[in-house]
Amino acid sequence: MRAPRPAAANRPNRWPQRQPNTHPENLFMANIALVGCAHIHTPGFVKRLQARADVNTAAVWDRDPARSKTCSDQLGAPALDNVDAIWNDAAIDGVIICSETDQHEPLVTAAAAAGKHMFVEKPLGIAAQDAYRMAAAIEQAGVLFQTGYFSRGIPVHQALKDLVAQGVFGQITRARFINCHSGAMRDIFTPDYLWMTDLQQAGVGAFGDLGTHALDLMLWILGDVDRVTATLNVVLEKYGPDCDETGEALFNFSSGAIGSLAAAWVDVAEPITAEISGTQGHAYIHNRSDLYITSANLEGADGKQPWTDLPPAWPHAFDLFLDALNAQDPSARGSVPLVGAREAAYRSAVMEAMYKAADEGSWVSVP
Numbered sequence: 001m002r003a004p005r006p007a008a009a010n011r012p013n014r015w016p017q018r019q020p021n022t023h024p025e026n027l028f029m030a031n032i033a034l035v036g037c038a039h040i041h042t043p044g045f046v047k048r049l050q051a052r053a054d055v056n057t058a059a060v061w062d063r064d065p066a067r068s069k070t071c072s073d074q075l076g077a078p079a080l081d082n083v084d085a086i087w088n089d090a091a092i093d094g095v096i097i098c099s100e101t102d103q104h105e106p107l108v109t110a111a112a113a114a115g116k117h118m119f120v121e122k123p124l125g126i127a128a129q130d131a132y133r134m135a136a137a138i139e140q141a142g143v144l145f146q147t148g149y150f151s152r153g154i155p156v157h158q159a160l161k162d163l164v165a166q167g168v169f170g171q172i173t174r175a176r177f178i179n180c181h182s183g184a185m186r187d188i189f190t191p192d193y194l195w196m197t198d199l200q201q202a203g204v205g206a207f208g209d210l211g212t213h214a215l216d217l218m219l220w221i222l223g224d225v226d227r228v229t230a231t232l233n234v235v236l237e238k239y240g241p242d243c244d245e246t247g248e249a250l251f252n253f254s255s256g257a258i259g260s261l262a263a264a265w266v267d268v269a270e271p272i273t274a275e276i277s278g279t280q281g282h283a284y285i286h287n288r289s290d291l292y293i294t295s296a297n298l299e300g301a302d303g304k305q306p307w308t309d310l311p312p313a314w315p316h317a318f319d320l321f322l323d324a325l326n327a328q329d330p331s332a333r334g335s336v337p338l339v340g341a342r343e344a345a346y347r348s349a350v351m352e353a354m355y356k357a358a359d360e361g362s363w364v365s366v367p
Contacts, residue, residue: 036099153314
């Protein structure tokens with residue numbers, strides 16, 4: 001027997017509709033360009049573009065001509081030799097930036113200067129300084145921004161954020177999020193994505209690559225952090241002695257709660273879990289699908305069965321960007337739940353502090 005839903009009288013306003021307005025009269029055909037094809041998620045984004053009848057891919061560019069040709073052939077769009085042609089083309093409304101992370105800043109600042117709306121694959125920056133410079137350029141340009149934090153839209157995560165805000169768990173005392181897979185064991189990066197194992201180009205190894213998703217959820221749900229510490233390990237040396245393959249971080253939220261985060265490419269069980277404890281309740285999420293709640297503040301929340309009173313899933317973060325881009329009415333665009341540029345920059349800053357703490361074996365304050 002599953003946990004009962006709350007009485008109907010208590011439900012109507014619990015899950016406000018956060019979906020963008022997609023009525024045909026409010027849409028137009030957006031022209032986008034794919035700028036950089038390096039990221040491991042690029043093939044998935046190409047498929048999403050192929051599936052949409054309301055988006056036209058006008059151009060593809062990558063500094064590697066072979067990568068550019070692969071994507072241009074799949075999308076039926078011209079592969080350009082010079083990225084400046086995209087910035088100078090007034091018919092292009094937005095860009096999808098999937099380059100190496102160390103190439104984000106020149107591409108993002110150029111896109112902002114050209115007034116192009118942009119989706120930038122996560123993380124936004126190598127570290128705090130470049131990420132905040134990009135955020136400032138994006139905000140000054142007044143363009144749409146989105147990044148690849150897709151986990152926010154998953155129903156159990158939306159529910160957890162709402163329930164924490166309602167005070168169902170009382171004062172939050174601790175939170176533990178885990179996001180691990182066995183990617184290094186399966187060698188998912190060779191040969192096309194080895195740059196993601198190079199800290200000069202990616203800024204991070206396994207801990208930052210997967211941990212940034214868990215970190216985004218923790219900050220989105222529980223707020224900012226004051227200081228962090230971390231331990232990172234190289235286990236298999238699959239990608240050399242410098243690329244971390246697993247890590248754990250501990251941090252203090254500004255609220256006083258304690259947070260811990262684990263991320264790895266060397267976990268055969270591939271756990272993805274979340275746990276929040278408070279003075280009046282507890283929540284546990286297994287594999288992004290089942291939410292268990294224990295709290296006397298919520299009828300039926302005995303923690304024995306998955307909670308079923310969940311909001312609808314949002315579209316993928318990538319599709320949310322395209323939905324917002326296609327809404328001609330600026331007020332409709334504002335209803336789409338996008339990640340703010342400064343939010344994305346803050347996550348890069350916290351992650352940089354974690355890596356610094358691991359290097360120093362100390363606690364590090366977050367700027």
